Amino acid sequence: MLTAIIALGTLAAVFGLLLGYSAIRFRVEGDPIVERIDALLPQTQCGQCGFAGCRPYAEAIAGGEADINQCPPGGDAGIQALAELLGVEPKPLNAEHGEHTELRLAVIDEQTCIGCTLCIQACPVDAILGAAKQMHTVIASECTGCDLCVAPCPVDCIHMLAPGQVIATWKWPYPGSEQRLTAGDSA
Amino acid sequence: MIEILEQPRQIFGGLRLAANKAQSLRTPLRSAPLPERLIVPLSQHIGEPAETLVQVGDKVLKGQPIARSLNYISAPVHAPTSGTVTDIGEYAVPHPSGLKATCVVIHADGADRSADTGLKMDDVFCADPADIRQRVREAGIVGLGGAGFPTAVKLNPGRPVELLVINAAECEPYISCDEALMCERTAEVIDGVRIMRHALQAQQVVIGVEDNMPRAVDCLRRGLEAAGERDIRLLAVPTVYPAGGEKQLIYALTGKEIPSQGLPADLGMVCHNVGTAAAVARALLQGEPLISRIVTITGAGVSQPCNLEVRIGTPIADVIASCGGYTEQAAHLLMGGPMMGIPLPNDRMPVIKTSNCLLAASVEEIPPPPAALPCIRCARCTEVCPAYLLPQQLFWYARSRDFDKVQDYNLFDCIECGCCARVCPSHIPLVQYYRFAKTEIWDLERQRTKADLARQRHEFRVERLEREKKALEERRAAAKKGLAARPKSGDAEAKKAEIAAALARVKGKKTQPATVSAMRGSADSEQGPGSDTGSDSR
Numbered sequence A: 001m002l003t004a005i006i007a008l009g010t011l012a013a014v015f016g017l018l019l020g021y022s023a024i025r026f027r028v029e030g031d032p033i034v035e036r037i038d039a040l041l042p043q044t045q046c047g048q049c050g051f052a053g054c055r056p057y058a059e060a061i062a063g064g065e066a067d068i069n070q071c072p073p074g075g076d077a078g079i080q081a082l083a084e085l086l087g088v089e090p091k092p093l094n095a096e097h098g099e100h101t102e103l104r105l106a107v108i109d110e111q112t113c114i115g116c117t118l119c120i121q122a123c124p125v126d127a128i129l130g131a132a133k134q135m136h137t138v139i140a141s142e143c144t145g146c147d148l149c150v151a152p153c154p155v156d157c158i159h160m161l162a163p164g165q166v167i168a169t170w171k172w173p174y175p176g177s178e179q180r181l182t183a184g185d186s187a
Numbered sequence B: 001m002i003e004i005l006e007q008p009r010q011i012f013g014g015l016r017l018a019a020n021k022a023q024s025l026r027t028p029l030r031s032a033p034l035p036e037r038l039i040v041p042l043s044q045h046i047g048e049p050a051e052t053l054v055q056v057g058d059k060v061l062k063g064q065p066i067a068r069s070l071n072y073i074s075a076p077v078h079a080p081t082s083g084t085v086t087d088i089g090e091y092a093v094p095h096p097s098g099l100k101a102t103c104v105v106i107h108a109d110g111a112d113r114s115a116d117t118g119l120k121m122d123d124v125f126c127a128d129p130a131d132i133r134q135r136v137r138e139a140g141i142v143g144l145g146g147a148g149f150p151t152a153v154k155l156n157p158g159r160p161v162e163l164l165v166i167n168a169a170e171c172e173p174y175i176s177c178d179e180a181l182m183c184e185r186t187a188e189v190i191d192g193v194r195i196m197r198h199a200l201q202a203q204q205v206v207i208g209v210e211d212n213m214p215r216a217v218d219c220l221r222r223g224l225e226a227a228g229e230r231d232i233r234l235l236a237v238p239t240v241y242p243a244g245g246e247k248q249l250i251y252a253l254t255g256k257e258i259p260s261q262g263l264p265a266d267l268g269m270v271c272h273n274v275g276t277a278a279a280v281a282r283a284l285l286q287g288e289p290l291i292s293r294i295v296t297i298t299g300a301g302v303s304q305p306c307n308l309e310v311r312i313g314t315p316i317a318d319v320i321a322s323c324g325g326y327t328e329q330a331a332h333l334l335m336g337g338p339m340m341g342i343p344l345p346n347d348r349m350p351v352i353k354t355s356n357c358l359l360a361a362s363v364e365e366i367p368p369p370p371a372a373l374p375c376i377r378c379a380r381c382t383e384v385c386p387a388y389l390l391p392q393q394l395f396w397y398a399r400s401r402d403f404d405k406v407q408d409y410n411l412f413d414c415i416e417c418g419c420c421a422r423v424c425p426s427h428i429p430l431v432q433y434y435r436f437a438k439t440e441i442w443d444l445e446r447q448r449t450k451a452d453l454a455r456q457r458h459e460f461r462v463e464r465l466e467r468e469k470k471a472l473e474e475r476r477a478a479a480k481k482g483l484a485a486r487p488k489s490g491d492a493e494a495k496k497a498e499i500a501a502a503l504a505r506v507k508g509k510k511t512q513p514a515t516v517s518a519m520r521g522s523a524d525s526e527q528g529p530g531s532d533t534g535s536d537s538r
């Protein structure tokens, strides 16, 4: 009996200390609600919401300073997700901030580029490669389609283009939205 | 210890369908004539595409690698015959998207000369399993049953394998390529199974066939006897579509259920298709990589239904032509069977590693689907679903794009067998909804990964700008301090010395060769040598 009490007591003490220590040692920094809002934002970093990027917008939503319908890249799906997270009613996208469009990626016309580096300075995710007076190019896999590099270009050589469809990322259409789903049309 | 049942079970659900296999089994297996021009896609498997190793104009030999795999889950591609590479470009390939993919086009020289592939192993049954896997990988072998998963990966499940299941239960109607293989290349099949057993160090092996293929059972039984092989079991499972599904076959043979989203390897089992086993034997015993496969060409739309050994890359039109061409009844062309096959828009596409069947079907064989009506909740779909799913719930949530809910109902356990859609009295194209939902969910995952990368890169950039700004401010402050300090230091001697030094510096600069400043260009000269925003600000 006594040994049992001592044993259990010791165990309790050890685990208590361990838990206490880990609470201090592994404390999570940051505001969890901001993190969770930020996780739902598309990370395009385009600034259309009126803030200097997705995280500042997340902070503003968390602080009650911004509404949930200001992010055009996120579109209705994004608003829906935010509404669910925050337990509020979804609402339509605020047109003042822009329209939701399909993703387009920046492509630099390398013949025209003069290597001025202005686009590099504009890109929020450092997705443009190049040096002064060298031809520039966009890393497609890292471009978020934010549009921010288009305006600064003095020779208008950046175009936003819909990414080409490839088999690896092709999606089945919604049934009924396309004709070719009925077994083969011709032999 | 996994027990192989004496009496195989019947799978849950499923359908009894007319087999329609006799047509294509009437004539013996033969080789299709070598085509003039082959179109070989670089990506014929699940996983990353392979990277091309040849250029236009290159002469290639049969079996020579023309593309290599860069990733673990990928497979190389080989020249199916000898000839000249005439193009590397985008061609239509058999895929439901109808999109094009990169292909190597080879004009055959007709000599069909082989390269030395170095795949052959002298004593394969004493070889190191890792060595076997490496050669299976180099041979470009992927699962020939339909999915096309790289075989070398599946020969390395990362845990001990108790039971190797060889899937020879060709359950889909019309398809008979495995049956033809087992009857006509029995020894190759058995060799392949033994090599796989050795590579996996599996304790037990069972070959599962359907009980409506007595000829295949007979051939295999005699083959096993001839080989003196007593440790490979052969079991016939009750014929129900889709008894050849991986999880379904394992249940029929062992009574074990693979958990939702789990793999057979979780229970100490691995399942390989019988055609894949034969391809392994061919590669390691004869040194021939995967450059051909057996294809069933059948349906009322083709004159002489049969099984042909076809080189990968052969245009489908050529294959149909060597079966006497189309009949007047031909209405649809599918790659695969009537239940899971994909419709092809034309026959200019090539045969690929996963083309088990070409079905030229008549309107009677594949009638046009009647218009869909609302779901009446009759639950007939649930009764036939071999994956224990609730198809009507999956449909409901897929239709309303509720991708969380549809996953709660185990969408990813759906094997797209089509049983539910076949019995649905409302003719709802159920499988199309599931395929739609699956690809949407994968797309969302890709978007999430991309967003995470963008977040990281943006944070990194913000930090970098912050750092640069701080560094700049510090330097400015330091420079200001320096200026402010100087006049106070005051005595004339020091001042004179300073001015002299400055003059000397300027003189030194002027005598420097002009080319240097020219080389540095106008951007630098604007800033001037004394500028504190020097070139080290990055």
Ligand code: SF4
Pocket: A041, A042, A043, A044, A045, A046, A047, A048, A049, A050, A051, A052, A053, A054, A055, A057, A070, A071, A072, A073, A074
């Ligand atoms: S509008 Fe642009 S910056 Fe603002 S949250 Fe949406 S993607 Fe991010």
Ligand code: SF4
Pocket: B374, B375, B376, B377, B378, B379, B380, B381, B382, B391, B392, B395, B420, B423, B424, B425, B426, B427, B428
């Ligand atoms: S079989 Fe069709 S109608 Fe019946 S419950 Fe399933 S989806 Fe609904």
Ligand code: SF4
Pocket: B384, B385, B386, B387, B388, B389, B390, B391, B394, B413, B414, B415, B416, B417, B418, B419, B420, B421, B430, B431, B434
């Ligand atoms: S839900 Fe999927 S696995 Fe179940 S019957 Fe339908 S297609 Fe087959």
